[in-house]
Every structure is written in C-alpha cells, then in structure tokens.
Amino acid sequence: MTVANEMSEAKEPVTFASTVEGEKIKLSNTNSSEQLPESLKETGRAFNVTESDLLEARHLASRFTLDETLRMMKQVHKQHSRDPNFPIEIINHIDEFIDNEDLVANPHKYEHLIEEMKIQAALITNNSPYAEVRAVVDNHDDPNLPVSTIRAWAMGIFFACCLAFINSFFDIRLPNIFVGSTVPQLLAYPVGKFLERVLPDKGFTLFGVRHSLNPGPFNKKEHMLITIMSNVAKSTPYTNYIVWIQVLPQFFNQAWANNVAYQLLIAISTNFIGYGLAGLCRRFLVYPSFCVWPASLVTIALNSAFHDKALEERSTEGPFKTRWTMSRMKYFCWAFGLMFAYFWLPNYIFGALSYFSWITWISPNNVDLASISGSSTGLGLNPIPTFDWNILGAIVDPLMVPFFSTFNNFLGTFISMFIIIAIYYTNAFNTSYLPVNSNKPWDHFGKRYNVSAIIDDNGIFDGKKYQAYSPPFLAASNVVVYMMFFALYSSTVTYAALYHRLEIKLGIRDLWRKAKLGVRKWKNKNATSENTSEDDVDLLDIHNRLMRAYPEVPEWWYMICLAIAIAVGMVGIALWPTNTTPFVVLYGIALCLVFVVPIGIIAAMTGVEVTLNVIAEFIGGVWVEGNAIAMCFFKSYGYVTCAHALSFSADLKLAHYLKIPPRFTFWAQMVPTLISTLISVAVLQYQVHIENVCTSDAPFRFTCPGVNTFFTAAVFWGTVGPRKIWGVGGQYAVTLLGFPLGVIVVILFWYLNKKWPKSSILRNAHPVVMMSGALVWAPYNLTYVWPAVPVAAFSWLYLKKRYLALWSKYNYVTSAAFSCGIAISGIVMFFALQLWDINLQWWGNDVMSTGCDSDGNCVLQTLAEGEYFGPRIGEFS
Numbered sequence: 001m002t003v004a005n006e007m008s009e010a011k012e013p014v015t016f017a018s019t020v021e022g023e024k025i026k027l028s029n030t031n032s033s034e035q036l037p038e039s040l041k042e043t044g045r046a047f048n049v050t051e052s053d054l055l056e057a058r059h060l061a062s063r064f065t066l067d068e069t070l071r072m073m074k075q076v077h078k079q080h081s082r083d084p085n086f087p088i089e090i091i092n093h094i095d096e097f098i099d100n101e102d103l104v105a106n107p108h109k110y111e112h113l114i115e116e117m118k119i120q121a122a123l124i125t126n127n128s129p130y131a132e133v134r135a136v137v138d139n140h141d142d143p144n145l146p147v148s149t150i151r152a153w154a155m156g157i158f159f160a161c162c163l164a165f166i167n168s169f170f171d172i173r174l175p176n177i178f179v180g181s182t183v184p185q186l187l188a189y190p191v192g193k194f195l196e197r198v199l200p201d202k203g204f205t206l207f208g209v210r211h212s213l214n215p216g217p218f219n220k221k222e223h224m225l226i227t228i229m230s231n232v233a234k235s236t237p238y239t240n241y242i243v244w245i246q247v248l249p250q251f252f253n254q255a256w257a258n259n260v261a262y263q264l265l266i267a268i269s270t271n272f273i274g275y276g277l278a279g280l281c282r283r284f285l286v287y288p289s290f291c292v293w294p295a296s297l298v299t300i301a302l303n304s305a306f307h308d309k310a311l312e313e314r315s316t317e318g319p320f321k322t323r324w325t326m327s328r329m330k331y332f333c334w335a336f337g338l339m340f341a342y343f344w345l346p347n348y349i350f351g352a353l354s355y356f357s358w359i360t361w362i363s364p365n366n367v368d369l370a371s372i373s374g375s376s377t378g379l380g381l382n383p384i385p386t387f388d389w390n391i392l393g394a395i396v397d398p399l400m401v402p403f404f405s406t407f408n409n410f411l412g413t414f415i416s417m418f419i420i421i422a423i424y425y426t427n428a429f430n431t432s433y434l435p436v437n438s439n440k441p442w443d444h445f446g447k448r449y450n451v452s453a454i455i456d457d458n459g460i461f462d463g464k465k466y467q468a469y470s471p472p473f474l475a476a477s478n479v480v481v482y483m484m485f486f487a488l489y490s491s492t493v494t495y496a497a498l499y500h501r502l503e504i505k506l507g508i509r510d511l512w513r514k515a516k517l518g519v520r521k522w523k524n525k526n527a528t529s530e531n532t533s534e535d536d537v538d539l540l541d542i543h544n545r546l547m548r549a550y551p552e553v554p555e556w557w558y559m560i561c562l563a564i565a566i567a568v569g570m571v572g573i574a575l576w577p578t579n580t581t582p583f584v585v586l587y588g589i590a591l592c593l594v595f596v597v598p599i600g601i602i603a604a605m606t607g608v609e610v611t612l613n614v615i616a617e618f619i620g621g622v623w624v625e626g627n628a629i630a631m632c633f634f635k636s637y638g639y640v641t642c643a644h645a646l647s648f649s650a651d652l653k654l655a656h657y658l659k660i661p662p663r664f665t666f667w668a669q670m671v672p673t674l675i676s677t678l679i680s681v682a683v684l685q686y687q688v689h690i691e692n693v694c695t696s697d698a699p700f701r702f703t704c705p706g707v708n709t710f711f712t713a714a715v716f717w718g719t720v721g722p723r724k725i726w727g728v729g730g731q732y733a734v735t736l737l738g739f740p741l742g743v744i745v746v747i748l749f750w751y752l753n754k755k756w757p758k759s760s761i762l763r764n765a766h767p768v769v770m771m772s773g774a775l776v777w778a779p780y781n782l783t784y785v786w787p788a789v790p791v792a793a794f795s796w797l798y799l800k801k802r803y804l805a806l807w808s809k810y811n812y813v814t815s816a817a818f819s820c821g822i823a824i825s826g827i828v829m830f831f832a833l834q835l836w837d838i839n840l841q842w843w844g845n846d847v848m849s850t851g852c853d854s855d856g857n858c859v860l861q862t863l864a865e866g867e868y869f870g871p872r873i874g875e876f877s
Contacts, residue, residue: 050805053127053134054119060126061118066107069114072121073098076129082499082753083290084404085130085605088760090120095758126542130292131800132402133657135808136301138308141546141659146215148664150203151195152222156229157672159184164233164676168683171236172244172694172704177830181231182302182820186336188226189306192218220307224658225668227299228651232669233676235647237267238640240684241710242632247688250695251711252459252629254577258688262576263681269569270636271673273589274644276562277596278652279553279666284507284597285649286656289541291604293653298400298819300657301812305332316805324806331810332817339389339821346388348829350844354388355783357853364851367858371424371436374853379417379437379477380781390822394784395776398792399815401607404764406792409608412773413785416480420777424476424860429731430869431476432860439478439778441716443470444868446859451715461626461719470868471724471731471876472716477777479735484774485614486738487745489595492610494746495768496598504597543656550661557666573633580630587623588637591616596642603646604653608772612639617717618726624718631718632710724876731870742771 049057064072077094080086097103097117103110123129127139163179170177196218203212246257257263278285285291305328316324326334346354359373359382360366373382386392396406423429424436433446441449454466474482496504566589570582595612603609613635620634648669655665687693687702694704726733749767756762776785799807839845852858863869870876 049123049131049134050808053123057119057122057126060122061115064118064121066104066114069118069121070098070104072125073117076121076124078502080129080290081757082763083605084764084766085132085290085292085402088758088763092758093117093120124541128542129289131804131808132294132297132812133292136297136304136812137543137657138304139542139546141549143549143659145219145221147221147225147660148668149215149222150211150213151192151199151218152225155188155191155195156226156668157675159188159226159230160233160672160676161679163230164679165683167234168236168240168680169687171240172687172702172707174701174703174705176706177827179234179827180819180823181227181234181299182816183823184230185223185227185299185302186820186824188223188230189218192223192226220303221658221660223306224300224303224654225660225664227303228654228660228665229668229672231651232648233672236680237271237677238636239263239266239270240680241707242266242629242636243684244688244694244704244707245632245711245714246629248694254459256576258685259576260681260685262572263684264677265568265572266633266636267677267681268674269565269572269585270640271644271677272561272565272670273569273585273637273641274648275669275673276558276565277589277592277641277645278648279558279561280555281596281600281645281649282652283510284504285600285604285646286652287541287544288503289543290503291601291653293604293650294400294402294405294607295397296650296654296657298397298812298815299654301328302332302816302820303658305329305813305816316803316809318803318806324809328809328813332813335814335817336821336824339818340825343388343390343822343825344829346386347390347826348833349840352844352847354386354391355848356384356386357382357783357848358384360851360853361847364853367852367860370851370853370858371860372421374437374851374858375781375783376848376853377435377437377779377856377858378781378853379420379777380783380786381417382783382786385783386787389818391784392787392791393818395780396607396785396788396792397815397819398788399795399811399818401792403792403796404766405606405608405769406788408606408764408766408769409773409776410785410789412484412770413776413782414773415770416484416774416777417782420476420480423479427861429476429479430473431479433863433869434473434475435856435858436475437477437777437779437781438475438856439481441472441474441712444473444870445470446863446869449473449712449716451712451719455715455719459628459719461721466720467874467876471870472720473870474732475778477781479732481775481778482614482732483735483738483741484771486736487742488610488738488768488771488775489612489615489742490739491742491746491768491771492595492598492602494743496601498746498750500598500601503601507597543659546659547656547662550659551663553662553666561670569637578629578633579627580624580633584620584624584630584633585637588616588634589641591619591638592642592645596645599642600646600649602768604649606766606769608769609643609646610768610772612642617713618722621717621722625721625723626719628714628718632714635717745771 073094077091077098081091093113093116097113100110100113103114107114123134128134128137163181163184166177166179196214196216199214201212201214203210203215205211240263243257243263245251246254308328318324355375357373357375357378360370360375360378363369371378373380375382375385392398396409398406420436424431427433430444434442441451443449449470449472453469454462456462456465566585569585573580573584574582591612595610595615599610599612616635616638617631620631620638623634624630651669652662652665655662690699690702692698693702694707696703698704724730726736745767749762749765753759753762773785776782795807795811799811833839848854
C-alpha cells in the first residue's frame with residue numbers, strides 16, 4: 001500500500017455540459033453581502049435554500065439558456081418526481097415549467113417562472129438538490145489537501161485497534177459497552193491538532209511523492225479518513241457467535257472450533273465479502289444524488305463543526321427574533337456537555353425517567369394496563385413514555401432521519417399494534433397464555449423454551465425428544481413481526497422495481513459498459529474510455545463531477561477482494577468438521593445479491609435498513625433442516641454480507657461527500673478491517689477460556705446475552721426448522737400471507753401515486769418504511785418510537801421551514817453532540833461505578849422493577865398445575 005498526499009493520476013474536474021464550454025464555474029467568492037429582491041427571497045424559502053446558496057445559484061443561473069434549463073429540468077423531473085426527500089412544491093413548479101407549450105414561444109410572459117427554474121437548475125448543478133445535504137456538505141473541493149498522511153494512518157489504526165478491542169471485549173457483557181465511530185471522531189481532532197503543533201516537517205520521498213510527519217494543518221479530509229478507519233473496526237465479526245455456540249460445553253461442545261486458523265478464515269471471509277459487493281454496488285448506492293445516507297450527514301456535520309471556520313462567522317435568525325452567532329464548535333461543546341451531564345439522570349440517578357411507565361404505576365399488577373401501556377413487556381401506549389434521549393433515538397434519530405421516514409415508521413408501529421391486540425385478546429395462536437410483547441420462544445407450559453431438551457449429544461434434532469416435550473410458541477407481537485418480515489422482503493423488491501427501475505437499469509448499463517470496456521482494454525492496450533453520458537453517472541450532481549478529479553478504484557480490485565473472501569470462507573468450512581457444504585458461501589451471497597440494491601436504495605433515502613436475518617434463517621433452515629451450525633453459516637453469508645455491504649457503501653458515500661480519493665478510501669477500509677478482525681479473534685481466544693463464561697456465574701457480568709439469543713435462534717431455525725412451524729399444517733403457516741401482502745400494498749400505493757401524483761400525503765407515504773415500523777415489536781414497543789415524532793416535527797417541519805439557516809447550521813451538530821455525550825457519559829459511568837456494582841437504591845430506580853410489566857408475568861390466561869396449551873403430545877410434528 002502506498003501512502004500519498006496527492007494523486008499521481010489526477011484529472012481536471014469535469015463541469016456539466018450545459019455550463020459555458022470549457023469554463024469551470026467557481027463561485028466560492030460570491031459576495032455574501034449582495035441583497036436579494038423580495039421575490040427571490042420567496043423563491044429561496046419555497047426551495048428550502050439559504051440566502052448564501054441562493055446568491056451563488058443566481059450567479060450561475062445567469063449563464064443558462066432557456067433550452068438548457070428545459071433539458072435539465074426534464075432530467076430532474078425524471079429522477080426526482082417520486083423522491084419523498086425532494087420537495088413536492090418544486091416538482092409542481094417543474095411540472096408547470098416543462099408542460100407549458102406557450103413558454104418557449106413567449107418567454108417574456110413567464111420571466112419569474114423561468115428565473116426560478118434557472119436558479120433551481122443552478123442549485124442542482126452546482127450543489128445538492130437536498131437542503132439537508134447542502135447544510136453540511138461543501139460543494140467545492142481542494143484536490144491539493146493532504147489526505148493519506150502518516151499521521152492520519154497512525155491515528156486511524158490506533159483508534160481502530162481501540163474500538164475493536166473495547167467492542168469485542170464487552171460484547172458478551174450484560175449490559176454491554178459499545179463505542180461507535182463518533183467517539184474517535186471527537187477525540188481525533190485534538191490529537192490531530194496536537195500532532196500538527198509538535199511533529200517536525202520531516203519525511204521522505206517515494207515514487208515522486210513526499211511523505212512528511214507534518215504536511216501542514218490537520219484538515220477535514222484527514223479527519224474523515226480517520227473516522228472511516230474507526231467505523232469499519234467497530235463491529236465484532238459475526239462468525240464469533242458461531243464459534244461461541246460451537247466451543248462452549250453448555251451449547252454444542254465442539255472443542256475443535258477453538259482452532260485459531262478456523263476462526264480467522266471464517267471471520268475474514270464474512271468481513272471482506274461485504275467490501276466486494278459494496279464496490280460493485282457503487283453506481284447504485286453511492287453515485288446517485290438521491291442516495292443521501294442520512295446517518296452520514298451527522299458524521300459530516302461533526303467534521304464541519306471542527307474545520308469549516310468560515311461558516312461559523314455567519315449570524316442566523318432564530319425563533320422569537322433571536323440572532324444566533326455561536327460557532328458550531330462552541331455549540332457542539334455546550335450540547336455535548338449538557339447531554340453528558342443530563343444522561344446521568346435517566347441512566348443512573350433516576351432510572352424511572354428512562355422508562356417513564358407512569359400508567360402502570362397506578363396499578364402495578366393490572367394485566368390490561370401493563371399489556372397495553374407497559375414499557376418493558378407491554379405495547380408502550382403512553383403519551384409521555386420517556387425522558388431519555390437514548391431511548392428516544394433508539395429506533396430512529398429524529399434529527400438525522402427525514403420527518404417523512406420517522407412518521408412512516410411510527411405509523412407502521414401504531415397500526416400494527418391493533419393487530420397485536422386483536423390476536424392477544426382473542427387468544428389466536430394461544431398467545432393469551434404468554435406476555436403480549438416478547439421476542440423469546442415459549443413452550444406449551446408458558447415457560448421459556450428449553451432447546452437442550454430436543455437435541456442429541458451432537459446438537460442434532462432428536463424427533464423423539466421433540467415429541468415428548470413441546471413445539472415452540474411465539475408471543476402475539478412476535479407473530480406479527482414475522483408476518484411483517486415476510487411482507488417487508490417482497491415489498492422491498494417490488495418497491496425497487498416500480499419506483500427505482502430507471503436508476504437500477506442505468507446502474508446495470510454502466511456496470512455492463514465498464515465490463516465490456518475492460519475486456520477491450522485487455523485485448524487491445526490502446527483502447528480508450530468511452531464517453532460517459534450524463535444519465536450514466538448522474539453528472540447533474542456536483543459531487544460526482546468533483547470526484548472525477550480522482551482516479552476510481554478499478555472493478556477488478558473489488559472482484560479480487562470478493563473472490564479471495566469466497567475462497568477463504570469455503571476453505572474454512574471445508575477443512576474442519578462443520579458438517580456444512582462449502583457452497584453455503586455462494587448460496588448466501590446469492591441471497592444477498594437479490595436484496596442488496598433494493599434494500600440499499602431504501603436505506604440511502606430513508607435511513608431505515610431492512611435486515612435479511614429472518615429470510616436467511618428461513619431459507620437456510622429449510623435447506624439444512626436439523627443442522628443448526630449449517631444454518632448459522634447460511635445466515636452469516638446471507639444476512640451479514642448484505643449488512644456489511646450497506647455499511648461499507650455508507651462509508652464510501654462519506655468519502656464521496658468529503659472528496660477523499662477513492663483509492664485512499666479503499667485501503668482505509670481494507671487495512672483496519674484486517675487488523676480489527678485479528679484483534680477480535682485474539683480477544684475471543686482469551687474469553688472462551690474464562691471460567692463459567694456465558695453462564696449466570698460468569699465474572700465481570702460476561703453472561704453472553706447475544707450468544708444465548710444466537711443459540712436459541714440456531715436451534716429454533718436450524719434444529720427444529722421452519723417446516724415444522726411454517727410448513728403445511730404448521731401453527732404459524734398463515735403468516736406466510738405476508739409475502740403476497742407486501743406486493744399488494746406496494747402496488748396499491750404505486751397506483752394511488754399514479755392517479756394523484758400531486759398529493760403530498762401519498763408522495764410522502766412510504767409503504768416499505770411503514771412495514772419496517774411494524775418490526776419494532778418484540779422486544780421494543782411504542783416507547784422507543786412515538787417520542788421521536790414530535791422532536792422530528794419540530795426540527796424538520798418547524799425549524800427547517802421557518803429558520804433554514806439556523807437548522808442547517810445546528811441540526812446535525814445537535815445529533816452528533818447528543819450521541820457523543822451519551823457514549824462518553826455511559827463509558828464513564830460504567831468504569832467509575834457500575835463495574836464495581838455501586839448503585840443508588842431508592843424509589844426512582846426501584847419502581848421500574850415493580851409490577852408484572854417488569855417481570856414479564858402479565859398474561860391474560862393461566863394454566864392449572866400439569867395443564868398445557870396447544871396440540872396434544874404426540875400430535876405435533
């Protein structure tokens with residue numbers, strides 16, 4: 001790997017064809033004191049544009065002809081007419097503009113509309129079409145900024161090692177400690193500035209490029225490269241869970257699985273396959289402007305708070321005629337400090353503020369109150385359920401995710417609640433004998449399902465033991481969750497086909513074109529690149545044009561990464577007695593390939609990610625019924641590969657927005673991933689030898705909640721198998737109706753949108769996100785969803801529309817500050833107090849553990865001694 005400060009193959013930035021021929025438009029020095037007429041200010045408010053962006057766009061708009069503007073607006077309409085992130089008011093203006101036949105013949109009659117459209121064209125070609133992106137992402141680039149520096153790599157590797165160790169070590173603790181990438185991003189700035197001051201400007205020259213210990217001021221690109229390195233190292237390899245349930249005697253007791261080589265091979269394979277797919281999906285999930293990746297904007301906002309000093313000098317108007325002059329860095333420090341201090345209240349001093357289940361306190365043992373309004377095992381129907389930001393933002397961050405996404409998510413949760421209530425109170429599927437909201441499997445005595453009672457000494461399903469014990473049962477909420485999971489998968493594919501077929505087609509065309517070009521280059525070394533059409537790479541987007549200054553990562557780099565990861569995984573499965581075919585790797589990838597683009601597009605637009613865990617378990621369980629370990633491998637390569645591909649695509653978008661050369665990003669993802677994998681496996685090697693680990697007597701609270709859940713799922717889906725539960729005659733076979741339901745709902749919304757294209761309600765209704773909201777249940781509930789709605793409404797509907805400059809400056813910084821405050825506060829509390837079992841005993845903390853909502857014993861119907869519900873013994877299969 002070569003560390004370089006500038007790209008040796010850099011090309012000149014390409015400007016959009018409709019600008020002045022051969023002239024690069026640079027408007028960074030636009031006079032910010034220029035006064036706009038009131039009509040244009042109204043235009044700015046309608047288009048969600050700050051005055052500074054409007055001034056810049058106005059200068060560029062003067063260069064456009066009417067024909068060029070018409071052509072651009074037609075393309076914009078084609079790309080964004082059904083985009084819920086794109087304001088409906090602008091689409092209506094564009095419709096009026098491009099459908100007006102008299103406009104070309106008599107342009108003098110439509111001067112104001114033409115000027116508006118030219119400004120909108122300028123905004124789109126010289127900035128992002130989305131106000132939330134314009135708020136934090138710079139539309140200019142300095143290709144000479146040092147990026148891949150020695151200090152950036154040293155800091156990035158250091159923070160990646162720290163995150164990998166902390167998250168791996170505490171992954172099996174209850175409660176666990178997890179450090180996200182915002183913490184190293186926060187710490188990297190003072191460290192970087194310190195190194196900027198103390199390191200000498202000494203270095204060496206390699207391949208004509210000078211590498212210095214101190215190449216100049218610590219800049220935003222270096223900072224973001226460090227953040228990306230930290231981000232890829234934060235997750236523990238998913239295959240560690242497979243090793244845990246294989247090695248430990250209380251699970252499958254396969255001592256051979258403690259082999260280091262085996263653990264490394266399968267961990268490296270699952271981690272790096274995601275990179276191969278993310279690279280191949282760039283043209284679908286990274287290059288298109290509509291792929292915003294909302295979570296990335298929060299990361300960029302924190303980065304901008306540290307580095308964009310020019311933006312901090314502007315005064316912005318706020319509510320009640322206030323003027324805000326505070327810099328984003330100072331604001332971040334205040335918000336961080338306040339949240340750091342406040343989080344001690346709900347998390348340690350006054351726990352009832354976290355789960356403010358005040359309705360159940362009226363009558364703690366009232367089953368109906370606890371079932372409907374309880375925050376622990378109830379449905380959480382409570383107008384004021386929490387005062388804890390960590391609970392409020394657990395499902396969606398209301399400052400990060402667009403309001404339409406937050407509200408659709410809430411609607412799905414709220415509507416599905418009534419289905420759960422109907423199932424529970426009619427005792428459908430025998431659910432009245434169980435808690436209404438639980439993610440645990442139960443037996444027909446209403447007790448936790450004992451999976452060890454139905455397997456032999458090798459961990460394989462034993463039919464006689466199963467017949468003598470019980471089939472597994474699901475709580476009412478879990479029944480709905482599984483049905484909606486099935487609906488979600490079919491709706492995701494249908495939604496992508498109906499709403500985004502154009503973008504998918506263009507991406508496939510571009511991939512095929514590059515593949516043919518690569519073959520021609522291989523045959524003829526003098527072959528030249530084809531001209532890229534504007535449609536192929538979305539050249540309307542300024543960020544795509546600016547990134548063309550840097551050479552892309554060749555497709556074959558990602559193909560090699562994918563091929564090596566596949567080979568390594570197959571070797572790891574084949575050389576050890578896993579009782580699994582190595583081709584499970586390919587089957588899992590095939591499942592991921594079906595869903596990665598549809599799921600990725602939805603995640604990039606809405607901030608809501610559809611996970612493949614249930615469909616991977618379902619298909620894997622049918623394919624290898626009775627073999628839990630084989631099912632776990634299928635699940636790993638189907639579910640985790642897709643999850644990693646989306647996570648890595650989000651990192652690529654971060655680099656895209658910050659204009660980090662793609663080849664630097666490639667190595668900044670690869671190297672820390674390898675290092676973090678080695679660290680995680682080393683930690684695993686130590687932890688499996690801890691006495692009583694993953695038992696109730698484990699030291700350091702290493703009781704392994706995630707491992708126990710993984711083992712239960714392995715036996716439930718792999719050992720028992722979905723045929724017995726969802727097959728013909730299975731007790732939950734009716735939930736398979738979710739598959740056609742998902743298709744029907746999306747087609748219905750698509751038809752309604754076609755019939756009433758100007759309806760803002762229909763345009764902002766997202767059926768896939770609604771169905772995703774129904775997955776919140778078991779174990780979460782409305783407590784985790786409803787509080788985000790008023791916060792999101794205040795941010796996105798009030799502040800953004802009335803005080804756009806204020807919202808642009810502080811909204812994402814607030815989200816980043818609160819996340820950092822909670823993370824640092826939680827770590828301090830753990831190591832200072834909770835690690836030593838120092839707790840406060842008083843009503844404010846004890847009330848949460850009183851009543852049947854807290855212990856999960858709220859059930860509508862109870863059994864007499866010796867009775868059981870469901871099919872009679874010997875009558876289930």
